[in-house]
Amino acid sequence: MKRILIVFFSFFLLLAIGGVYFYLNLKPISSEKAVVTVVIPKGLSALQVGTKLQKANLIKSPLVFKIYVQLVGKQTKLFAGEFNLSPNLSIPKIVERLTHGPEEVWVTVPEGLRREEIMEKFVAGLEIKEMEKELFRKEFLTASSGKEGYLFPDTYLFPKNASASAVVKMMLNTFDKRVDDKVKNDIASSDYDLSQVVTMASLVERESRGNAERPVVAGILYSRIKLGMPLQVDASVQYVLANLRCKATTIGCQWWPTILLGDRQFSSPFNTYKVKGLPPAPICNPGLSSIKAAVYPEDSNYLYYLHDTKGVIHYAKTLEEHNLNVGKYIGK
Numbered sequence: 001m002k003r004i005l006i007v008f009f010s011f012f013l014l015l016a017i018g019g020v021y022f023y024l025n026l027k028p029i030s031s032e033k034a035v036v037t038v039v040i041p042k043g044l045s046a047l048q049v050g051t052k053l054q055k056a057n058l059i060k061s062p063l064v065f066k067i068y069v070q071l072v073g074k075q076t077k078l079f080a081g082e083f084n085l086s087p088n089l090s091i092p093k094i095v096e097r098l099t100h101g102p103e104e105v106w107v108t109v110p111e112g113l114r115r116e117e118i119m120e121k122f123v124a125g126l127e128i129k130e131m132e133k134e135l136f137r138k139e140f141l142t143a144s145s146g147k148e149g150y151l152f153p154d155t156y157l158f159p160k161n162a163s164a165s166a167v168v169k170m171m172l173n174t175f176d177k178r179v180d181d182k183v184k185n186d187i188a189s190s191d192y193d194l195s196q197v198v199t200m201a202s203l204v205e206r207e208s209r210g211n212a213e214r215p216v217v218a219g220i221l222y223s224r225i226k227l228g229m230p231l232q233v234d235a236s237v238q239y240v241l242a243n244l245r246c247k248a249t250t251i252g253c254q255w256w257p258t259i260l261l262g263d264r265q266f267s268s269p270f271n272t273y274k275v276k277g278l279p280p281a282p283i284c285n286p287g288l289s290s291i292k293a294a295v296y297p298e299d300s301n302y303l304y305y306l307h308d309t310k311g312v313i314h315y316a317k318t319l320e321e322h323n324l325n326v327g328k329y330i331g332k
Contacts, residue, residue, distance in 0.1 A: 029060055032087040039157065040098070042080040042106055046070065049078055049098070058085050058094065065091055074099050081105045082157060104159050109171075111153040111287035112205040114239070114255050115144045116246070118151055118285065122167050126160050140164035149198040149282025150175045178288055186295055195281070201294035202282035206235035206256075213313050214293035220302050220315075229303070231272035234259045239283035240270035306330065
């Protein structure tokens, strides 16, 4: 009986000590009011967020932070972004800030989007108010006019009140940084200028589905140009079709429509079934792997390619082989 009492007493003592420890670590780390800026990346767990806060001298214990977040059911409600916090805030106050939205937010722009699609990513990501959306769209389209292909796909951190012009400027600056001097020098010593390479990269981005196949696809398209063959890239036809169909509004447009046989017959410098060579400008904004594929294409004897219904690419050296692949993998 005495042993049982000792066990119970020890248990409740440990529980009390743990409770005191937990309570003390919930309190502010100091009375200092200085603002500390903390950037929370996407995808962090509550414990990882707590670790960042500890390293910024904002809390004492990442574990206590994690336990508190779980106790109040906020583990899936922590925002990513930039936050201005102070050491005089308790963990409950910090969690309240982290669950009510940051001063700056992350916006991810995938590879291969048109500038209109990128614009909508920022309208949504920056949480633009309804009454300000049209002004933002107009400013974005004006600032990005003639810049298709150079709005670099990446994950960006912006203030919620960032202007469309600031967004475009940041994306253009990122292109200049990510496409480094070596790549630019290699372009300068090639048969194509930067505009032509970016145009090719935009085709490769839309026509390929993985890093491994991009240099091969680029090599095939360059070979077609050298042989005087039309490029016959559906994505370029999609681009101009969307331009024609979405003149009135950019909202809810189908930017990459399904191509029918008749769609390949109209006259346009972007119709690579009717006009030989590269289109006059990029059709989307390619990522770095597509840009490098356009600069460093892979030589091969292939002139044709297609993706089957599972997304696997198949190459062919002759039109006859290509037609066999169409019948085998596409079935039409």
